[in-house]
Every structure is written in structure tokens, then in C-alpha cells.
Amino acid sequence: MSTSHSDRRIPILAVRSRRTIRFRLTAIYASLFLISGALLLTIGYHFVTDVLPAPDPHHMGPADKAANEVFAARRHITLATLLSEQGRWRAHALHKLLAENIALLAGLSLLSVALGWLTATRALRPLRRITNTTKNISARNLNERLDLEGPDDELKELSATIDELLARLERSFQSQRRFVANASHELRTPLALEQALLEAALTEPHPTATSWRTTCERALASSKHQTRLLEALLALARSERALDRNEPIDLAVMASRVLDAHQAEAQRQHIKITAQLDPAPVTGDPRLIERLIDNLTDNALSHNQHHGSVQITTTTVDSRAVLSIINTGPDVRAADISRLLQPFQRYGADRTNHTGGLGLGLSIVHAITSAHNAQLDIHPRQRGGLAIEVRFAPQVALDQAKTGHASSQREECPSLPRPRSDSRSAASTAVRTANMAASEASGPRAAIQESPALR
Amino acid sequence: MRVLLVEDHRELAETIATVLRREGLAVDVAFDGRQALAQTGVYDYDVIVLDRDLPGVHGDQVCRTLIDQGSQSKVLMLTAADALEDRVEGLGLGADDYLTKPFAFAELIARIRAINRRSGPPLPPVLARGDLRLDPALRVATRRGHRLALSPKELAVLEYLLTAHGRVVSAEELLGRVWDQAIDPFTTTVKVTIRRLRAKLGDPPLIETVREGGYRI
Incomplete structure (x- = not known):
């Protein structure tokens, strides 16, 4: 008995909870109608009661009394009879008015419930369409849109907002898919090469020690390439998550260390590195910051020209540490900059250009700057090459004593064109000496001399 | 069998080509889509091994263009993308087969x-004529049960003549099918190879010379 009872109740509850907005809209509509109708009719009823006062000879004005007496005399009845007739007629009229009002209110209320239900259904129909379409959209058909037609109202706004969300999701899914496709291409090609090389060596009809040696060397080179690629991918993954470590670092120290590591490479390519390393304290993950500077320097060197130059500056402007790297090199179109920040995109042709670069350098830089809330600006230079600037978030809590002299110098004249000064020159001691002379001539370089970069 | 290998990774392309040539296939190499389409306009390839991720003209576009041009070449797509959708999409473009990297x-x-077997009339897995047997998969030819010591080119010529089903095959045709583009078209290589092949096949002679430079088995 109890089970059948509960069985009967569930569908009612389900219906109610499923159509709750429609139900509520109807209820609100009908009750508002009922209240305002009742109010209106009550006011009307009271108005009629006021206009038709109960006949009472004691409270009657002399003029009314005289008129009633004349009227009663003309009809040959007493005043009392007339008044009692009037009273009966008034009571009847008021009673009828009340009864009809109530009936009318009841009828109209029912009508308002029906109309409210219909209106709510109609108003909520687009919402139902939105729900159904959204329910059917998954990762596979993210290109579908609601495209709600009709008046420019809130529901259309909702549908437009959902469409925008879908567009963003679609873009992000696409870039994810592209990344996976590119990563699998980049990872599988060297694997395929290695396998092909080894198989070719094993099936060689007349193998010689030299041919085996060549194969081993080539397989080893490919294996090293894979190691670099995996490390870069791991670095990208690491730099995309929140920072593990947050330590105070001086960009100048870091940059000087990185430049030391790149000296040989620069020398080989006859590229002159000039550095002005003023203290630039930041807080962040030292490994990531080092990777950031390393990637940018590597980039500046590998996409350069013979006898080109790389200019590296670290400084603090308005308590923000700034790293800037400017290099000569081939022309880069401004339109290509955002593409270069995508993984596996390389300078020049598309990603299948095998020039030895992994195509991950700038993606990693981008991820690291994002993780440190730093701002990355990349501009192509007019005569070729890139000008890259990384502005770190303001270092509020940092002790002024440490950076005092350097930053005050900048604050006086923030747009001062900084005189080029050596710190590390790629080419030779001669260049270094020449630059030192230039730096002495160009003004106070106490900050640089004190900077650990020169130690 | 004449094969065009389209692969943008030069080292990989050269390695694959070396191994395929060792197997007796005539292999030309193209390093990008544009070059591939230029090559297919000049030579008639039996099979095109096409990398999908090509610079310049994308591999998909190469495949589409080949189909539009009514090319008879069979296309084998070679790619790193191994997701189900990628394979379905690749085959949907008109590729005849799909192989993912790395491969054996x-x-x-x-x-x-x-x-390649699918392109012409159906061929048995082992070709035979009289007491001669040739297994193209194992690269083994036997006569009267004795294995013949044939070079890859000799084997390829023999295979081509056998698949011609008694049709006369001209020296030019052999040159186009069995040798790659590196060969000098005015060479006597075909004649020399046929002579060596005849010597290895022994008696009774199988390869017949038809007037005006044609051969037949």
C-alpha cells in the first residue's frame, strides 16, 4: 500500500522538478493576476458601497429627506416603506455584484493560468532548443553552433554567449589536436629513421666496418636529437604548470651564466654578443628562468647571420625586472610572430623544415613567461632579426638597497638610450677591450662593474 | 616496379630508398609535394609512397591532385598520425593503404x-612459367627446383616479363619500370641485364627476343 502510494508520487515530483521554471512562471503570472484582479474588484465593490449609502432617516440630510418624502408621497407609500425597499434593493444589488465579481475573478484566473502556461512554454522554447543542442555537442562536433534566431533578447544573448564559448573550446581543442599530431610527427620521425637505419644496416648484403660505423653514428645523432626533443617537451610541460619554486633570482647573474655557456657557439659563428647586465631581481623558478634566457640566447644565435650581433640587457624599470634580447638575422614578418609561439613552428617554412631546430624554443619561453606572470613582447626588426623583451611582474617586496642605485638611475631617464657596453664579447679580447674603452667613455658604469656578470 | 618515395626528411628518405632499391624496386625520391607532383607528371609510377606531413604542398593535397588527374598509381600513405580518424581520413582521400611511422x-x-598487385589483372603470389618459379615476396627464383643466383635487377626484369603474361615488352618499357630516373636512357643496361639473365636461366632458353627490340617470356 505504501509502495503504491510512493510510486504514484514520484512522477508528479519528477514532472514538477523537470518543468519547474515553466510551472513557477505560470504560478507567478496567475497569482499576480489573481491579486491584482481581487484588489481591483474589492476597490470597485467598496466604491459602489460608498456611492450607494444605506438609507437611514437619522443620518439623512434635510434636502435628501425632503426629496424622499416627495417621492414616497407620489407613490402613496410612507417614507419608512420607501427606505426599507431601498435598503432591500441595495442589499440585493451589492450581493449580486459580489457574487458576479467572484465568479468572474475565478473564471479569469483559470484563463490566466492557461495563458500563463502557454506564454511560459513559448518563452522557454528557445531554452529547450539550447539545452537539446548543447547536450548533443561533444568533442567530435564542436563546430556546431546554436545560431538561435528570433528577437534580440536575453535568450539570444545566452545562445550567443554559448556559441562564443563553443568557439573558444573548438579553438583550444584544435590546438590540442594539432599539438598531438605535431608531437607525434616529431617524435616518430627520428624513431622511424633510427629503425630504418638499423634495418638497412642489418640487411646490407656486403656490410663493411665503415658502413656499420656510419650507421651507428647516424643512429646516435638521431638518438641525441630525440633526447633533446624529449627534454624540450618535458620543459614545456613543466613550464605550463604552476611554479614549483619561487626563489629570488637576479636576471643579471643568470644571463651571465647563460652567456658563458654560449661563448663558443657565438665565436664559431662570428657573432658579437654585447651585454649590459644591470641587477634585475625577480622571484621565480631558477631552472625555468635559466631555460628562458638560454632559449632566447640560443634563438638569437641560431637565427642570426655571419658576423651578426646579439645584444642582451637586463635592467629594472619601475621595479619591474626587464630582460631584452635583440639580434640581427633574417627578416621575420610581424604576422608570423604569434605562429612562432606555437609548438613545432619554425622560422621560414612550416614545421616540417628540418634545420635541426626543435621548434619548441619560443613555445617554452612563452609558457615560462606566462607561469611567471611576465609580459613577453616580440617585435621583428626593420633590418631583420628580432627584438624580444620580457617584463617581469613588479617586485614590490624587494629590498630597495639591493637595486637602489640601478633603478634610481633608470627612473631619472627611463627612455635613455643605453650606451652599449661589453661584458662578454664573443669574438676576442680585442673587441672586449675596445668595448670597455667605449663603456668608460659613455658614462658611469658602476652598476655594471659591480654586477656579478663581470665577475 | 617503379616507386616514387615522397618524404621530406632527407636522411630517412635516402635510407628507405636504399633499402627499397636493394629489394629490386626502382625508386625515385621527392622531398616535397611540389617536386612529387612534377615527378608524377613526367614518369608513370606503379606505387607512390607518400608522407602526409610535407612542406609546400601537403601530402593530402598531393593525393587529391593525383586522384583528380586520374593517376593510375597506387598511393601508400606513410605518416606519424596513427589515430583512427587520421587513418580513416587518409584512406578517404583516396590512398590505397596506410602505414604509420615507425615501420618495419x-x-x-x-x-x-x-x-601493386591490385593495379593490374590479378596475379598469383608465385609467378610461374614452365619449370621457372618466382616468388616476388621472398625474392627467390628457381628453375627445376634449383635456386637461381639473380641480382635484384635481374630478378626485377624477370618478374616484370613474367607479369606481362606473354606480352612483348620493349626495352624502353623495361627501363621505365625496373630502373629509376638515375639511369641514362641511352644505355645498353637492359640488353646487358637480359644477356646475363639468359645465361643464369640456362637451357632451354625462356626469354625470347622479338624483332625491333622487344622481349617476351
Whole structure:
């Protein structure tokens, strides 16, 4: 008995909870109608009661009394009879008015419930369409849109907002898919090469020690390439998550260390590195910051020209540490900059250009700057090459004593064109000496001399 | 069998080509889509091994263009993308087969041979004429049960003549099918190879010379 009872109740509850907005809209509509109708009719009823006062000879004005007496005399009845007739007629009229009002209110209320239900259904129909379409959209058909037609109202706004969300999701899914496709291409090609090389060596009809040696060397080179690629991918993954470590670092120290590591490479390519390393304290993950500077320097060197130059500056402007790297090199179109920040995109042709670069350098830089809330600006230079600037978030809590002299110098004249000064020159001691002379001539370089970069 | 290998990774392309040539296939190499389409305009390839991720003209576009041009070449797509959608999409573009990197050469060669078999009239897996038997998959030819010591080119010529089903095959045709573009078209290589092949096949002679430079088995 109890089970059948509960069985009967569930569908009612389900219906109610499923159509709750429609139900509520109807209820609100009908009750508002009922209240305002009742109010209106009550006011009307009271108005009629006021206009038709109960006949009472004691409270009657002399003029009314005289008129009633004349009227009663003309009809040959007493005043009392007339008044009692009037009273009966008034009571009847008021009673009828009340009864009809109530009936009318009841009828109209029912009508308002029906109309409210219909209106709510109609108003909520687009919402139902939105729900159904959204329910059917998954990762596979993210290109579908609601495209709600009709008046420019809130529901259309909702549908437009959902469409925008879908567009963003679609873009992000696409870039994810592209990344996976590119990563699998980049990872599988060297694997395929290695396998092909080894198989070719094993099936060689007349193998010689030299041919085996060549194969081993080539397989080893490919294996090293894979190691670099995996490390870069791991670095990208690491730099995309929140920072593990947050330590105070001086960009100048870091940059000087990185430049030391790149000296040989620069020398080989006859590229002159000039550095002005003023203290630039930041807080962040030292490994990531080092990777950031390393990637940018590597980039500046590998996409350069013979006898080109790389200019590296670290400084603090308005308590923000700034790293800037400017290099000569081939022309880069401004339109290509955002593409270069995508993984596996390389300078020049598309990603299948095998020039030895992994195509991950700038993606990693981008991820690291994002993780440190730093701002990355990349501009192509007019005569070729890139000008890259990384502005770190303001270092509020940092002790002024440490950076005092350097930053005050900048604050006086923030747009001062900084005189080029050596710190590390790629080419030779001669260049270094020449630059030192230039730096002495160009003004106070106490900050640089004190900077650990020169130690 | 004449094969065009389209692969943008030069080292990989050269390695694959070396191994395929060792198997007796005539292999030309193209390093991008544009070059591939230029090559297919000049030579008639039996099989095109096409990398999908090509610079310049994308591999998909190469495949589409080949189909539009009514090319008879069979296309084997070679790619790193191995998701189900990628494979379905690749085959949907008109590719005849799909192989993902990294691959084993044995499989690549078997697939090249398999899709090539589909191009002409149905061929038995082992070709035979009289007491001569040739297994293209194992690269073994025997006569009266004795294995013949044939070079890859000799084997390829013999295979081509056997698949011609008694049709006369001209020296030019042999040159176009069995040798790659590196060969000088005015060479006597065909004649020399046929002479050596005849010597190895022994008696009674199988390869017949038809007037005006044609051969027949």
C-alpha cells in the first residue's frame, strides 16, 4: 500500500522538478493576476458601497429627506416603506455584484493560468532548443553552433554567449589536436629513421666496418636529437604548470651564466654578443628562468647571420625586472610572430623544415613567461632579426638597497638610450677591450662593474 | 616496379630508398609535394609512397591532385598520425593503404607489393612459367627446383616479363619500370641485364627476343 502510494508520487515530483521554471512562471503570472484582479474588484465593490449609502432617516440630510418624502408621497407609500425597499434593493444589488465579481475573478484566473502556461512554454522554447543542442555537442562536433534566431533578447544573448564559448573550446581543442599530431610527427620521425637505419644496416648484403660505423653514428645523432626533443617537451610541460619554486633570482647573474655557456657557439659563428647586465631581481623558478634566457640566447644565435650581433640587457624599470634580447638575422614578418609561439613552428617554412631546430624554443619561453606572470613582447626588426623583451611582474617586496642605485638611475631617464657596453664579447679580447674603452667613455658604469656578470 | 618515395626528411628518405632499391624496386625520391607532383607528371609510377606531413604542398593535397588527374598509381600513405580518424581520413582521400611511422621494412615492402598487385589483372603470389618459379615476396627464383643466383635487377626484369603474361615488352618499357630516373636512357643496361639473365636461366632458353627490340617470356 505504501509502495503504491510512493510510486504514484514520484512522477508528479519528477514532472514538477523537470518543468519547474515553466510551472513557477505560470504560478507567478496567475497569482499576480489573481491579486491584482481581487484588489481591483474589492476597490470597485467598496466604491459602489460608498456611492450607494444605506438609507437611514437619522443620518439623512434635510434636502435628501425632503426629496424622499416627495417621492414616497407620489407613490402613496410612507417614507419608512420607501427606505426599507431601498435598503432591500441595495442589499440585493451589492450581493449580486459580489457574487458576479467572484465568479468572474475565478473564471479569469483559470484563463490566466492557461495563458500563463502557454506564454511560459513559448518563452522557454528557445531554452529547450539550447539545452537539446548543447547536450548533443561533444568533442567530435564542436563546430556546431546554436545560431538561435528570433528577437534580440536575453535568450539570444545566452545562445550567443554559448556559441562564443563553443568557439573558444573548438579553438583550444584544435590546438590540442594539432599539438598531438605535431608531437607525434616529431617524435616518430627520428624513431622511424633510427629503425630504418638499423634495418638497412642489418640487411646490407656486403656490410663493411665503415658502413656499420656510419650507421651507428647516424643512429646516435638521431638518438641525441630525440633526447633533446624529449627534454624540450618535458620543459614545456613543466613550464605550463604552476611554479614549483619561487626563489629570488637576479636576471643579471643568470644571463651571465647563460652567456658563458654560449661563448663558443657565438665565436664559431662570428657573432658579437654585447651585454649590459644591470641587477634585475625577480622571484621565480631558477631552472625555468635559466631555460628562458638560454632559449632566447640560443634563438638569437641560431637565427642570426655571419658576423651578426646579439645584444642582451637586463635592467629594472619601475621595479619591474626587464630582460631584452635583440639580434640581427633574417627578416621575420610581424604576422608570423604569434605562429612562432606555437609548438613545432619554425622560422621560414612550416614545421616540417628540418634545420635541426626543435621548434619548441619560443613555445617554452612563452609558457615560462606566462607561469611567471611576465609580459613577453616580440617585435621583428626593420633590418631583420628580432627584438624580444620580457617584463617581469613588479617586485614590490624587494629590498630597495639591493637595486637602489640601478633603478634610481633608470627612473631619472627611463627612455635613455643605453650606451652599449661589453661584458662578454664573443669574438676576442680585442673587441672586449675596445668595448670597455667605449663603456668608460659613455658614462658611469658602476652598476655594471659591480654586477656579478663581470665577475 | 617503379616507386616514387615522397618524404621530406632527407636522411630517412635516402635510407628507405636504399633499402627499397636493394629489394629490386626502382625508386625515385621527392622531398616535397611540389617536386612529387612534377615527378608524377613526367614518369608513370606503379606505387607512390607518400608522407602526409610535407612542406609546400601537403601530402593530402598531393593525393587529391593525383586522384583528380586520374593517376593510375597506387598511393601508400606513410605518416606519424596513427589515430583512427587520421587513418580513416587518409584512406578517404583516396590512398590505397596506410602505414604509420615507425615501420618495419618487411611490412613496407610487403604492402608496396600488395597494392601493386591490385593495379593490374590479378596475379598469383608465385609467378610461374614452365619449370621457372618466382616468388616476388621472398625474392627467390628457381628453375627445376634449383635456386637461381639473380641480382635484384635481374630478378626485377624477370618478374616484370613474367607479369606481362606473354606480352612483348620493349626495352624502353623495361627501363621505365625496373630502373629509376638515375639511369641514362641511352644505355645498353637492359640488353646487358637480359644477356646475363639468359645465361643464369640456362637451357632451354625462356626469354625470347622479338624483332625491333622487344622481349617476351
